[in-house]
Amino acid sequence: MSKKPVKGEYIExxxxxxxxxxxxxxxxxxxxxxxxxxxxxxxxxRGDLLRTYTSSNPGEKQGNPVAVAIGRYxxxxxxxxxxxPGKLYKxxxxxxxxxxxxxxxxxxxxxxxxxxIGSHVNIGANCVVGKFAIIKDYVRIxxxxxxxxxxxxPSFSIVAGRPGRVVGEIAEGEVDGMDLRExxxxxxx
Amino acid sequence: xSNKRQSMMPPAPKPPTSLxxxxxxxxxxxxxxTKLIMIGSNTVIHPRAKLNSAYAxxxxxxxxxxxxxxxxxxxxxxxxxxxxxxxxxxNGVVVEVGAIVEARRVGEGxxxxxxxxxxxxxxxxxxxxIGPLCEVAExxxxxDFTVIFGNGMRRxxxxxxxxxxxxxxxxxVEVLRKLxxxxxxxxx
Numbered sequence: 001m002s003k004k005p006v007k008g009e010y011i012e013x014x015x016x017x018x019x020x021x022x023x024x025x026x027x028x029x030x031x032x033x034x035x036x037x038x039x040x041x042x043x044x045x046r047g048d049l050l051r052t053y054t055s056s057n058p059g060e061k062q063g064n065p066v067a068v069a070i071g072r073y074x075x076x077x078x079x080x081x082x083x084x085p086g087k088l089y090k091x092x093x094x095x096x097x098x099x100x101x102x103x104x105x106x107x108x109x110x111x112x113x114x115x116x117i118g119s120h121v122n123i124g125a126n127c128v129v130g131k132f133a134i135i136k137d138y139v140r141i142x143x144x145x146x147x148x149x150x151x152x153x154p155s156f157s158i159v160a161g162r163p164g165r166v167v168g169e170i171a172e173g174e175v176d177g178m179d180l181r182e183x184x185x186x187x188x189x
Numbered sequence: 190x191s192n193k194r195q196s197m198m199p200p201a202p203k204p205p206t207s208l209x210x211x212x213x214x215x216x217x218x219x220x221x222x223t224k225l226i227m228i229g230s231n232t233v234i235h236p237r238a239k240l241n242s243a244y245a246x247x248x249x250x251x252x253x254x255x256x257x258x259x260x261x262x263x264x265x266x267x268x269x270x271x272x273x274x275x276x277x278x279x280n281g282v283v284v285e286v287g288a289i290v291e292a293r294r295v296g297e298g299x300x301x302x303x304x305x306x307x308x309x310x311x312x313x314x315x316x317x318x319i320g321p322l323c324e325v326a327e328x329x330x331x332x333d334f335t336v337i338f339g340n341g342m343r344r345x346x347x348x349x350x351x352x353x354x355x356x357x358x359x360x361x362v363e364v365l366r367k368l369x370x371x372x373x374x375x376x377x
Contacts (some may be wrong), residue, residue: 024217026236044237044257052364081257081286086361093360095368111286111303128303128321146321162322162339 008189009041018187030067034102037074038187044081051084053094067095071102071119073180078108085113085131085149096132103180107143114147118155120178138170138178204242206376209251213365216372222247222262229253229280233365245273250280250297252359258287259301263309274310281355285321292325296333298355316351 010018015035023039025031027047039045047067067084076082086095100117107125114129118137123129127141130149135141139153142160153159158168204222208214212228215236220226222242228234229251238255240247241262255261261284267273276290279297284290285305292307296315301307303321311325314333319325323337331337334346 024237046257048368050368052367083286086364088357088360091360093357093364095364126304126322130321144322 010038010187010189018184027067030065032066032069034070034072034074036072036181036184037070037076038184039076040078042079043076044083045076046081046083049084049086049095051094051096053089053092066097068098068100070100071104073102073184074100074104074106075180075183076106077110077125080106080108080110081112082106083111083113085115087132101137103178105178105180105183113149120175122178138175140170140178142167203376208373208377210373212373213362213369213371214373214376215369216375218376220376224275231359231362233362233369235369246275247278248275249278250282252281252355252362253278254283254358254361254365256284256286256288259284260289263291264289279315281358283358288319291327298351298358300354316346316354318346 010020012018017033017035017037019039020041022041023043025045030047030050031045045068050065050067068082082098084095084098086093096115101119103120104117105122106112107123109125110123110127112129113131114133114135116134118135120137121135121139123141124143126143127145129147132150133147134152136153136155138156140158145160145164146162147164156170157166158170160167204220205225207227209228209230211230212232214234217236218234218238220240224242224246226240226242227248229249231251232249232253234255235257237257239260244263244266247262262276263273274293276292278295281298282295283300285303287304288301289306290301291309292311292313295313296317298316299313300318302319305319305323307325308327310328312330314331316334317331318336320338323341336344336346
């Protein structure tokens with residue numbers, strides 16, 4: 001028997017992020033985690049796919065490059081993937097940052113190439129969110145949905161199908177259940 | 190990552206490879222198997238992509254993009270005595286995240302999107318597009334410009350923009366070359 005203390009599944013950062021040791025995070029310097037975010041095993045985050053298009057405006061500040069920005073209390077289930085989308089713009093190919101707000105849940109095996117995901121969004125298992133999709137606040141995407149590229153999903157929608165369509169609305173009373181603070185607290189080593 | 194425990198098993202033997210010197214292959218890509226893997230010039234292999242030549246050789250053309258978690262090559266042992274047919278991917282093909290390709294031939298400029306699955310022995314014509322989560326059955330033959338989308342619906346794309354798409358793939362490869370550190374030496 002090894003005398004080493006058994007290492008837990010998660011590494012907890014100063015800001016309270018719980019990151020699985022078995023996650024596959026590439027380009028960590030280009031990823032911002034807002035805090036209290038859970039990243040489970042086998043999640044891939046492609047922080048290396050940086051923006052390469054430089055705007056011709058010299059006045060623009062050149063700060064730290066960001067490929068993936070994630071807010072607070074997000075939950076990334078086992079085997080999902082976050083990948084900044086890429087497109088051809090003015091004859092140059094470039095990736096663009098993937099921004100995720102707070103309380104976003106992403107189900108197991110889903111692949112996300114959106115441009116923007118608002119707060120309190122719940123994405124089910126095995127979904128595919130196409131390139132440059134924009135998902136506003138309080139949206140639920142059911143299991144196995146394929147959100148087509150460039151789709152804009154309005155707030156309080158329920159989306160399902162292949163290709164994804166808005167199939168319903170979230171009633172005001174249902175909004176309370178989309179807070180992820182409790183889910184975060186339940187994740188322990 | 191250096192203090193990671195080492196596996197007690199000896200590392201799997203490397204497959205014989207013929208890699209062009211201009212390819213970009215990430216260190217965490219995996220090439221396994223026993224038969225020849227050939228990769229043409231300017232092709233990009235993302236990290237965590239799996240190429241398995243255990244049952245049949247794999248040939249990938251030039252200016253292709255093979256994304257993470259995709260699996261190229263025959264996955265299961267062939268049932269009859271015959272040897273499984275080699276997997277050939279022609280030039281300018283994009284294989285996106287999590288796709289499984291066991292096809293006999295994937296035509297030039299085809300796009301295989303997220304989590305799509307191409308069965309054993311299937312033949313895709315040129316400039317085909319297989320949408321996310323769509324499947325092509327074993328041994329199926331698709332004509333050029335076929336698009337599979339939604340729940341397996343099909344149409345023929347006659348928009349005639351295939352040259353532009355090929356150029357876009359080439360541009361994308363140029364960008365990925367800057368972003369993905371390549372480690373060919375590990376696989377040779």
